[in-house]
Amino acid sequence: MTGFCNKLTPAPGVDLHSGALDTTAQRRLLDDIREITGQAPLYNPTMPRTGKPWTVRMTSCGPQGWVSDRSGYRYQPNHPETGNPWPAIPQMLLDLWDETTGYPAPPECCLVNFYADNARMGLHRDEDEEALDAPVLSISLGDTATFRLGGLERKGKTQSFKLHSGDVLLIGGDNRLAYHGIDRVFPNTSTLLKDGGRINLTLRRVTKP
Ligand code: MD3
């Protein structure tokens, strides 16, 4: 990792590396994301059953993209609107995965979440993967957000902390199935994205290697 880096462990298996990526690395990553959204445009996902739109816009790269629509959550090899295969995961992210997770197989999905000022993500678990032994790697870019981390049960206690541009969060072990969400984004807290907002990249192994 390229920044000063300050590690905090809010729960067992949850490591927040604050400032892990310096601005040069963040800009390089942003160039990669622009390339990805050019091939696989951000789209407005809808909620299972209700079809209500999410406030977050999404796209993916990697062999398995994560999608949400009226019929449910799933991984699929094609973009839901263009029908094209997802673009490849950038080398920089594959390297970061190897470096931070030590997992013996590469990630298969990099979900790209875009949060405009009023976007949020409700408390949920990431449980659509078969490879639950693999950690999840998350990278924050752009405006600061409040992240909420709960426990393994929905009604349990939660703790909140801020995620800043360049922060890397690694979640594994006992808390791989912990509830979590994004409560809010603070506008104008970063100059990385010209038009503001926040991007989160989440890398996951989907199938058992
Ligand atoms: C803690 N995204 O896409 S990533 C998601 O910032 C998602 O966009 C959030 O939750 C975002 O599913 C948070 C950080 C994260 C990812 C997975 C976790 C934290 C986690 C799994 C267990 C516990």
Ligand code: FE
């Ligand atoms: Fe999640």
